[in-house]
Amino acid sequence: MQPFIEVKDLSFSYSLSEQEKIPVLSHFDLTIEKGSFVAILGHNGSGKSTLAKLFNGLQLPDSGQVLIDGKDTADEKNILDIRKNVGLVFQNPDNQIVATIVEEDVAFGPENLGFPQAELRRRVDEALKAVDMYDYRKHEPHRLSGGQKQRVAIAGVIAMEPECIVFDEPTAMLDPKGRQEVMNIILKLNRQLQKTVVLITHYMDEAAQAQRVVVMDNGKIIADDTPHAVFAQVELLKSVGLDVPQPTELIYQLKKAGIAFDKDVLTDEECLEALSRKFSEDEHCQ
């Protein structure tokens, strides 16, 4: 697999004043492969969002490097290319919508890149279709639901045709239906449109749908593996203030009380299967 984002020995701190600095990341390394779907977990203040901003040059490292498709974000002549290639979607859809008509909002980015009319039209239409908002193209964004607004914001990023999209808690302000809508789009972007997706989230069930889960604490990576392997480390996650999905938690509590299970579970189905098997074993003994 080809790396798309490479973070090498990166350190970053915010400065309060000349003397006072708050270190966020120190000697941090991370590689994200092209076409992969990576979830990043961590409590507030663990450095997740800072990392997202370093991915497209909104913040620059104090030392070390961020390479996007081999290009250094610290080199000014790369920055336009990098911003085109790494799109960011933030938490609050209301802060990301700039126009009064849905399709004009989606056109804002590519318009700034100076595309001819026909190309602009194609990009906007395709992006709106990708998020299932094409029928709403003439609507006013402020009359849409939270989930719909967030999908419009995502369409605005898709219209730039980036290789990679970084989502920073995109569902935090949405209701369950809106969350589901946005998660479906994220999965589609990765699985059907082959985009590299980085999802920063507080929802464990969302992270469980990624191919790889990276857990951050205090600016360091403390776990990095498949969702099954990461969520199996229940104690570690709890120690840094994170949750595990309910099915995983249930099996963990049973194991702790001395009941043996041979596999870790992540989903309702896996949990149901594990418990059913346990019940059936008991019956055989009787």
Next chain:
Amino acid sequence: MSVIKTENLCYTYSENTPFEKGAIKDINIEIQQGDFIGIIGHTGSGKSTLVQHFNGLLKPTAGKIYVDGEDVWEKPKEIMKLRFKVGLVFQYPEYQLFDETVESDIAFGPKNMGLPEDEIQQRVIDAAKIVGLPEKLLKKSPFDLSGGEKRRAALAGILAMRPEVLVLDEPTAGLDPIGRDTILDRISEYRAQSGTTVLLVSHSMEDVAKVTEKVLVMNNSRVAMYDTVENVYSRAEELAKIGLNVPHVTRIFMALKQKGFPVNDKVFTVDQAAQQLLPLLKKEGK
């Protein structure tokens, strides 16, 4: 004794205009002193419109609302008293912090009540303690606090008025797992100590199951269910139809029961589930 009672309560937005839209229709509910009630329903179901009637922010377009047995709109000039009696914590209350220090922000409500200075001081300290804000933060600007701390400071501002009824509109939205658990724990503890009536508007069926005793389900501007957690959550299919999913553990237990295993599917939290499974799986000396 019922602290809040509604009779055929209706509210229509933009009445007598082409944009007329009924937000709540024919609401007949009674809330008893000391109740802890979860209010759930998807976006647009009327939850927020309903709770804004409880402290007189909205005036019903038809029907009546009684607080402590008094018709709220009989003497509209005394509506201010109701604001102190029923404390409403909005969504993202941290956006409403405004004062120079955390202390004076929390003191704003009690000051408006015309309380003496020493009483205000005491209430500020008590409220900060309830929400778990260390005293050293009181002299800081509210804008220097973390997201979770800001949320708790805003909550303290309402608690300092010592309302008889505390209404919280999605108090945990957008917080990380630690921030969420802290807020819920503080609210439960406060309610247990003070006997305050608490209404919790939430999208999270898990949170509601964890802390409340009764559930009010809103759908399509009307009350769809109003009963104990147990009775409401056992109607999983009906809930799913209106876009609400029972907790993962409940779904797993319902499936186990369907397969013929000897479980009681009235479980709504992981702890309850583990407690029930342990003796079942441990018999036979496993």
